[in-house]
Amino acid sequence: MNIVTGKWSFYINGALIALLIVFCLYLFDDSLGMGDGMVVVSEYCNTAVKDKAINPPPALDWQTGFLCGIFIGALAASIISGKWKIRFMQDSEGDGIAATFVKTIVFGLAGGFLVMLGLQLAGDTFFGQWAAAIQMSSGAWIFLISTFGIATMTAILMERRKEGAKAGGDK
Amino acid sequence: MEPLALTGNYRLVAAIFVGIAFGFLLIKSDLAWRSTCLNAIRLKDSRVLKTFLFSIAIGVTLFFFAEKSGLVHIHVRPSYFWASLIGGIICGTGISLCCRVPVTAIASLAAGRIYVIWVILGMLLAYPCVNFMSGFLSKTIYNWSEPIKTEASVGSFFNLTNAGLWVAGISLLLVLFLHFTLGGDSEEK
Numbered sequence: 001m002n003i004v005t006g007k008w009s010f011y012i013n014g015a016l017i018a019l020l021i022v023f024c025l026y027l028f029d030d031s032l033g034m035g036d037g038m039v040v041v042s043e044y045c046n047t048a049v050k051d052k053a054i055n056p057p058p059a060l061d062w063q064t065g066f067l068c069g070i071f072i073g074a075l076a077a078s079i080i081s082g083k084w085k086i087r088f089m090q091d092s093e094g095d096g097i098a099a100t101f102v103k104t105i106v107f108g109l110a111g112g113f114l115v116m117l118g119l120q121l122a123g124d125t126f127f128g129q130w131a132a133a134i135q136m137s138s139g140a141w142i143f144l145i146s147t148f149g150i151a152t153m154t155a156i157l158m159e160r161r162k163e164g165a166k167a168g169g170d171k
Numbered sequence: 172m173e174p175l176a177l178t179g180n181y182r183l184v185a186a187i188f189v190g191i192a193f194g195f196l197l198i199k200s201d202l203a204w205r206s207t208c209l210n211a212i213r214l215k216d217s218r219v220l221k222t223f224l225f226s227i228a229i230g231v232t233l234f235f236f237a238e239k240s241g242l243v244h245i246h247v248r249p250s251y252f253w254a255s256l257i258g259g260i261i262c263g264t265g266i267s268l269c270c271r272v273p274v275t276a277i278a279s280l281a282a283g284r285i286y287v288i289w290v291i292l293g294m295l296l297a298y299p300c301v302n303f304m305s306g307f308l309s310k311t312i313y314n315w316s317e318p319i320k321t322e323a324s325v326g327s328f329f330n331l332t333n334a335g336l337w338v339a340g341i342s343l344l345l346v347l348f349l350h351f352t353l354g355g356d357s358e359e360k
Binding site: 024086122139140142149152 | 174176177182183185186187188189190191192193195196197198199200202203206209212213214218221222223224225226227229230231233234237242243244245247248249250251252254255256257259260262263264265266267268271272273276277278279281282283284285286289290291292293294296297298299300301308312319334335338346
């Protein structure tokens with residue numbers, strides 16, 4: 001398997017992510033959640049909407065720089081791996097085009113809103129919570145366990161409901 | 172030894188390079204795809220969970236020794252029991268709908284999944300909402316419990332009173348458990 005174009009094993013990814021988090025703490029000596037970077041982007045969007053004009057972009061600090069880096073890195077990796085594809089809608093999962101289109105918008109907006117609301121309440125972004133869990137923060141562990149528990153329960157219940165509706169329709 | 176604690180332009184350049192490495196990893200580890208995240212939370216694909224647990228096991232060990240040698244300091248934002256719990260419940264509900272967190276949403280958008288723009292828009296809308304409710308939140312959720320204290324680390328890693336040893340061990344056991352029970356490797360379409 002080619003190391004550049006192929007998929008990497010979970011233990012390589014896991015070890016590299018751990019290494020990256022500890023290396024970031026060494027480099028920046030700061031908490032790693034990118035919340036401040038997202039706040040800057042959100043405030044810029046708010047001002048642009050209020051002024052009805054595209055203002056000069058905010059000054060690049062290290063957290064917004066990190067977000068830009070993620071974009072560049074993901075773009076490069078997806079092109080190199082042959083996974084770069086333009087998609088305007090999520091996978092249909094057996095729904096029609098109209099239903100998939102509505103689901104993409106509603107689930108995207110509602111899901112994104114709830115994810116960020118939860119992260120803001122807990123006080124850091126998901127990456128920040130991940131880094132805090134590595135630093136043995138009890139708050140991060142409470143957050144991560146409750147997130148995974150609720151996400152699993154909700155996803156399985158939604159899938160069961162869909163299967164139930166299909167089975168009901170087949171009768 | 173002390174942390175490097177870069178400043179100024181060096182800090183910005185280093186952040187961009189580290190971001191590039193992280194973005195590359197998000198694609199290579201499949202964390203950026205909706206299908207792998209959805210299959211992970213439906214307990215059908217163990218790849219994402221194994222990556223997370225393995226990174227915790229390695230990270231906790233690495234961090235312990237790095238902190239002991241003075242290379243890194245603990246940097247954790249203040250957390251409150253009820254805020255973490257309620258935040259986790261709300262965030263988990265959101266993840267089951269959109270299957271993205273901020274960094275994976277940015278990585279997906281970079282990989283051409285234009286529809287993720289709705290997720291990012293939803294995320295950006297949450298900030299004004301939290302600002303609007305900040306007074307209420309300070310009086311309620313953040314006032315129900317004291318900030319959670321981070322425990323001081325013990326002298327040796329292989330000490331049974333070291334919580335990090337337990338976390339690393341249990342994470343590795345869970346990786347093995349998931350490896351032999353759940354399937355894996357669902358492909359992004």
